[in-house]
Amino acid sequence: MQVRQIMSSPVVTVDVGATLRDAVGEMLDRGVGSVVVVDAGPVGIVTRTDALRETHRGDGSLSAVPVTRAMNRDLVTTTEKASVTSALEEMKRHEVKRLPVRDGVDLVGIVTVTDVARHQPQAVNEVRRHLGSGGWRG
Template identity: 25%
Template structure:
């Protein structure tokens, strides 16, 4: 079964000049866990996900403390509220992940699930010739079992 049969085609995306606050509002209003970021031509340039708002552990070789990366900032025991307040007006280009795994619409669902598992991600932007054409999530793959 191909990705194109199960992906969401009407993807909400943002541009890199929009703010973190705008992204957060859209994610809450639309109940989605991640947003692709595209340039003016529709080419994927990044992603912002719930993980960016929750924080990710940063491995620092030989460090005695662990650090957290939250909305483009690395901190140790800093105030999350302070970081959120500073980041609200930040442009998405400053905080988005740019090394984003993608998949082609003609790829097989098993390839999508393998990438998600290997990269520990819940969604993959679907791109053909670099252009965003959809998104496939773990839930979309789950739906394939009911058909």
């Protein structure tokens, strides 16, 4: 099975000049747990956990926090033609729960651990084991 068969599309994004308030608003409005930060292409990702962490750290308004301060710049991606198994291996290797999906330079979707578990039930126990270790990032 290929990533394109289970990914969500389109990806919820915010511009690199956005604030954390913008990012949280998009997550809430769209019912997702992350937004990909884009400039000419994807440059980072902000998850619910990242937003909570930054909110806890600061005393100011979310409108005053640039999304670039909260985002994870170590963006790990996959391709739509990659196998779901290889995407899961990338998630495990980099301890992330979400992989933006590219087709060349274009951002075409996002695949999550939940997507993998939903479409490949045999992988659920392995995913739970790694999630239970507490090592995976938002």
